[in-house]
Amino acid sequence: MLKPAGIIPAMITPFDESQNLNESALRQLVRRFIDANVHGLFCLGTNGEFFTLTMEEKLRVAEIVIEEAQGRLPIYVGSGCVGTKETVQLAVRLEQMGADALSIITPYFLTFTQQELIGHFRSVAEATALPIILYNIPARTGNSLLPRTVMELSKVPNIVGIKDSSGNFDNILQVLELCEPDFAVLAGTDSLILPTLMAGGHGAIAATANVFPEVVSSIYDLWMQGKPEEAELSQRKLRALRSAFSLGTLPSVLKEVMNMIGLPAGEPRLPVQSLTSSAKGELRIMMDRYMGEGVIK
Structure with missing residues (x-):
């Protein structure tokens, strides 16, 4: 069974x-990622605006x-929906289509007990x-998978890992301590990529x-090559972009930056609006700095 590891872009x-799916742009982005030697692709996540897509669009x-x-x-492929039945239906369709693995977000809107979350994931x-x-x-869903809940779910044969986007490094440490070494712990907060690897995580x-x-990708590759200092330098390069995310509602900043460097991201889907002119000006200053340093060509 697949062992998740490395850097997996959370695709927009x-x-x-007209706010319809730009299919040619999506194909272009996939080819770009492959040329960059990333270790996998993750579509239909939070930055992929899954919450605004119809079932047909997701497929x-x-x-x-x-x-x-x-x-x-x-x-x-992200296949989590608010209800267990719909999540199962999407998961089955994606398996038939040839997806290699599924990412299942916790249900949202209501606050669920840990036992209810366990039942949901086991059913899928x-x-x-x-x-x-x-x-x-949890900041987006209102529901947090506690470390001991993750430990319990890790015993299910085809639940092979977790993307932890809690932003709480102690949460990651507890999951690493409680789960078996082959259970993949992946950082979902980009500022924690190298710390997660240093703690025994997988990417x-x-x-x-x-x-x-x-x-x-170089953060992971350099760490695996036994070059922690170089990996730290790569990790630091993410800081300015990560900080800039606060300039707009997700994923407006990410899409604007991509548009600035000639990648066809388009606008976020309403009700998320494009950035203000002042926010775009701040991003332009940041991007000029990145280009001057050779981080972006």
Whole structure:
């Protein structure tokens, strides 16, 4: 079964002027990631605006990414929905389409007990043979997978890892301590990629890799080569972009930066609006600095 590891970009979903899926742009982004030697692709996550997509749109995004990748790297697809039944239905369809693994976000809107969350994930795992990555992002969902809950779920044969986007490094440390070494712990907060690797984690599902995938991938590659100082230098290069995310509602900053460097991200889907002119000015200063330092060419 797939062992998740490395740097896996958390792909944006590009839209055209009418806020429809830009299929040619999506194919272009997949090819760019492959050329950058990332270790997998993750579509239909938070930065992919899964919450604004219809079921048909989700399936089409997954179909394009799988088709364009042509088996050259693992494709992780977000299939979490608010209800267990819908999540199972999507998971089954994605397995039939050829996804390599699924990322399942916690249910959202209501606050669920840990036992309810365990039941949800077990039901999905029983419905598919695909490897499953738990997705913990409590700031967005209002539900947190506690470390002991993760430990319990890690005993399910096809639940193989977790993307922890809690931003709480202690949470990552506890999961690493409680779970078996082959259970993949992936940072979902880009500022914690190297600390997670140093603690025994396996990599990251990273939003900043949309902008400079080579830089983000080098954090993992350099760490694996026994070059922690060089890996730290790469980690530091993410700071300015990470800090800039506060200039707008997710993923408006990420898409604007990509548009600035000629990548066809388009605008975020409403109700998220594009950035103000002052925010764009701040981003331009940041991007000029990145270009001057050779981080972005």
